[in-house]
Structure formats: C-alpha cells, structure tokens
Amino acid sequence: MNIQNVNVNHLVHAYKIAPWRIQRQWIGSAFGVLVALAMVATIYLDVTSKAAIAGREIQDLTASITISQQVSADLQTEYATLTSSSIMKQRALELGFRPVKSREVEYLVVAGYVEIEPDILSSAPLPQLSALSILPEYNESLLDWADEQIAMSSRELR
C-alpha cells in the first residue's frame, strides 16, 4: 500500500514538474487570450459594420424624404397653376358656361337644411421622429450592448 502510494505521488510529482506541461499551459493561455480577442474583434467588427450600413441607410432615406417633399411641393404648385382662377374660367367658357346674373339665381327655402361648413384647412400632422423610434442596435456602443445583455441576464435570473 505504501509502495503504491509512493509510486503514485512520484508520478504526480513527475507530471507536475514536466517541462512540456508548463509550455503547454503557457501556449494554452496565450491561445485562449488570442481567441477571446478575436471574438471581441469579430463582434465589434460586426456591430460596427451594421451600424455603418444603418447610418448610410439613414442618410439615404433622409435624402429621399427631402426629394419627396420637393416633388410634393412641385406637384402641389403645378396643380394650383392648372386650376388657377383664370384657367378655370377659360375652361368654363370653352365648355359653354357663362357667368350667372343675380336675377337668374333661384333660392329655395328647404326646411331642416343646415349649410355645410367648409372643411377646416389643416395639413396632416408631421411624423415625429423620436429616440424611441430608432432601435438601440443602431446607436449603442459595444460596451452599452454588453452592459444591457448583463443587465437583462440578471433580470432573468431574478
């Protein structure tokens, strides 16, 4: 029993002091650090590229909005020109209409008729961009993301 224990201890000791084992430990540790750095770099690159693409899309969309607004204003003005007072009058005359005289107008008293009020002239509400409308992925840093993930995990554990 004692002889066996001595042999085992000897082997363990021999294993512990073996020079190749220490080298492997160092290599393993260095490799582990390298892998960790590579992972961080990969994630960082991924998030950065996504953010860059999203940023470019925002710039493109902003430009599109500006162009659409310009086109809309142009069309509105063109429509107003085509329906201007002088053009509408000219078209009416060409279609055979003529201005009415006051004696030709007949007014009828209609019981219960309520004159329709003109629509309130009001433009549509403008879209309100707010910080909440942009996903956090597009403006948070890697540290923010990691922080959020940790916070989320801890919330789930609780």
Added chain:
Amino acid sequence: MRQQYARRTQVLTFVMGLIAFAIIVQMTRIQNSAEAAIFRQQASNYAYELRTFYPDRGEIYDRNGHLLAGNKSIYEIGVDLTTVKDPNAIATAVSVELGIDFAKILDAIQNPPEGLSYVVIADFIEAKQAMTLQELKKTLEEQAPEGVRGPLTGLEFKSHPQRSYPENALASNIIGFVNREGRGYFGVEEKYNTLLAGNPVQVLVPTDPNKASEIIRVPDGTTLVLSINRDLQAAAEQILDESLITYEAQGGTIVIMDPRNGELLAMAVTPRMDLNQFWNYGSIYNRANEFNPAVSMPYEPGSVIKILTMAAALDSGAVIPGTTYLDTGSILVGGATIQNWNQEPWGVQDMTGCLQHSLNVCMATLSTQMGAGTFYSYMDNFGFGHLTGVDIAGEAAGRLKLPGDADWYPVDLGTNSFGQGLTATPIQVMMAASSVANHGRTVTPHALYAMVRDGRQYNVPAQFAGSPISAQTADMLSGMLAVSLEAEDSLALVPGYRIAGKTGTAQIPVDGYYDSTQTNASFIGWGPIDDPQFMIYVWLERPATSIWGSETAAPVFGEMAEKTIILLDIPPDTIRQQLVAK
C-alpha cells in the same frame, strides 16, 4: 546539433523581434509625425459638415383652400472642376439648352478663380430645363464605352426651393412677393415674413456613417390662410379693369370686407404685377405706395365722409333724422364760404335729404353746430389719422388736422365735414364706416383668416376697435342711407336687396387749388342692411367720362355688389326673412 538549432532559433527570433520592433517604431513615428498631424487636421475638416437647414417657406391659401403662394424646385447648374472631362461638351449642352453664351461658359470652366473646385454656371433654372440637361448627361453616359466617363461628367445640378404664385397677378397687392434671397416684400409676404420663413437651423452633420445620428427636424414655416375669397377677388379685379376702361379712369380700387368681423374678402387695385416676375416691380411702380393704394395711398375721400359727420351729429344729439334746416346754398365757416356741389340752394331739408342730395352746406352746419371739440373727438374715435392695424405691409395713416395744429384753420371744421382737407386710405374709411354697418362696433380689418403650424390650425378671431357710436345711431343711419339711395334711384342699388351707401366726389388739389375737372370718385356701401354681410368701397381716380361718383363709382359698386351676392350665396331679403321667420 540540438544546440545549433537552438542558436539558429534564437537568432531568428531576435531578427524577427527586431523587425517587429522596427515596424512598431516606424508606426509610432509616422503616427506622431508633423505630416500625420496635417493629415489628421485635414481629416477632421471633413469629419463633420456644417449644414444649414432652411425650412420650406409657409404656403399662403385663400379662405377656400386655393393655393395663392407655394414653393417649387428650381436648379443651380454648376461644374465640378475636379471631375470635368470635356469642357467643350458641357459648354455646348448648357448654351443650347439655357441660351447662355458658349464662350462665357467655357471661360468659366477653363479659367476658374484661384482655389475653386466648383463653379456655378447658372442659377434659378426651371426644373424642366434642368431635367432635359440631366437626361442628356445620363444618355451620354450610357452611350459611352465601358469604363469611359460621359462627356458631360462634372456637370452638377443642385435643387433649391423658390416661391411660386400659381395665380400670377391675382391679389398681388395683398400677397406681395419674395425675392431670391427669400425676403418678403409688400403684402402679407412682408407683414408675416418671420412666420412664413420659419427658423433656419445649423447642424454639424458627421460624414462618417458610423457617426450618423438623428437629423434634427426643421419645422416648415407657418402656413397662412387668408380671408380672401379667390373667386371674389378675380371678379373684383375684372370689374375694376372694365370700369377703368368704361369711365376712362386713371386708376382704381375696390375693397370688399365683411363688416361683422373685419375679414377682407377682396382687395382689387390697379396696376397689378405678375408675382412670378417680381423683378418687373421697378418698371410697373414709381413709388412704393402704388403697390397697394387701398392701404398705402391716403387721399381726400370727399362726400363718403358725410356718413360719419352725420353719425357724429346723430350720436351726439345735435340732430335727429327729422331735424330740418333751410339750405341757402352757402355757409360762412372760418371766414371762407362753403357751397353745395352744384352751388345751388336746396331749401328746407331734413337729415335724410342732406345725405340724399349730398349737401356740403348741411354737413358744415352740423360740424359747426357740434363744435370742433365734439366733431374731432368723433373723427378721432372713428380712427382718422391713425393706422387701422390691417395686416398688410405698407399701411399709411392719412392726416386729420386737429385744432391746435399749426396748419389747422377754422375753415377746416367746415371742409372736413364733407371729406375735403383731410386724407384717408380706403381701408380707413371702411373701418370707420364699419361702426355704422356693424351696430356701432368698429372692426379691425384683417387679411389673415388662420395659421397652420405643426398640423394645427389657429383661427384669427375678429378684433373690435371700439364703439364710437351707439347701436341705435348706427341702425338709424343705415336706414337713412338706404332711403336716400332708394329715393335717388341710385345706380348702386341691387334688386331684391336693401343696400346702404353714399357716393363721394372729391376735387383733387392741383398746385394748391382744387381742380373742378379732376376728381376722385368714390362709393361706400353695405348690405343687406338688416344683416350686413359685405361692405364694398370703390375708388376711381380721375374718371374722364363723368367727374361724379354717382355716375361712375356707384354703378361699379352696383355691379360688384351683385357679383358679391352671387358668390357669397346671399339670398334676397324676402327669402332671408322667410328663413329668419322659420
């Protein structure tokens, strides 16, 4: 052998380490060199771009939603000198499409000012012309061999908004115009320039997409809705233009207002200007007050002022409608003799007869009977000599001389009573007369009906400028004016509608003396008198066919009133009374 390998490994490691160290040293040296600092500075110059976001100028609509002033895209055409390939091709294309001198364009491209990388060839180009050039550039690029740039490479197009007026000259005097620098001149464009223009915002925009952030939203300028009725305005301008020809007048004004709230429904003047060609302003007008005489050009209005003299006399208790006096054809006031328009006596007259025959002697009698203190107090309360506050740029106050002023003489008490010796704009006379039409309350005239900002509409409430006379006096006087028109069988009357009104014929002072052959013919009236929905002022300058307002301005009023009744859907008195009865 093993030792030899170990030595080689050591040497190799040392060499590799040395190389790595050298690389690191070189990297560090480059990073911190003077050149690196310059490059960093250059990079930081391009990292952010200071952009000014100009809000779109607010639009202007009439009360029924017809666009009177909007925005459209126009183009600046320039050449990027860093990418230009064929200056001759660019010069040819631009000169053919835009009609600009070929040599001038070529010189601008080939001999640009020192340090410029972009030159502007033309600006304020219509979208249609710019699109044609853009299409040509695109077509030539597509036709160019693979890998070769098109000959119009470097030709650049930058759009920017410009004011556009779809109705051209319609209501030009009310709207005003915006110059190329974006500043409003005249009309509501000037009066509400700050509101319409909005507030430009300067933002540092990162060029690095990684730093792209939410771009600040620049709210558009405030949109204005005017109280003007486009169709009524067009009708007023047409009637005015025709009346200038018919009565051979040198100029004219027609203003239509709702006397219940002061909303201006139409304001036609001559001459007018196509607002899309605002650069013609100098060739159309000699003075700024010619742009909108209705608010900017005070004149001696003449007998239309008799309404207000009578209002003061009735309200002060000096007379009642049935009060009579003997008209001898003249009266001495302040040492000067005042005569009637026909220099004839009219015998015994009551107050309605005074108005009906437009008797100067009667009015001078009333003003002297009231005394200067009472008479001028009423005139001041009616607003003469003060601005009305109408929201159209360039308003003039006119002049009402008061006792104590260096140039006031006792005779002015007599002449002022029938509208001579004082000056007022049409809008001032309308504001004063609104107290008679509106049961004693004076309204402030205004052209703004509502404002639209951030999707919300804010209506402009009616503003009242006081009650210079009682409701009883006002209603009594309206009735007297209606009777006087009916008794005269005035050309201003509209069948089926009871109208109150008064003509005015004022001689024009020439070289210090009144010229009896040159007059300003005016008419002010409102109706239907039991529920006044419109007040119309007509002013014809120097009519040649007749000098009298009753023969020129009155029929123009009648025609305008008939058109107004149709366009505002005002039923005849009998129908309205049936509606009220129900």
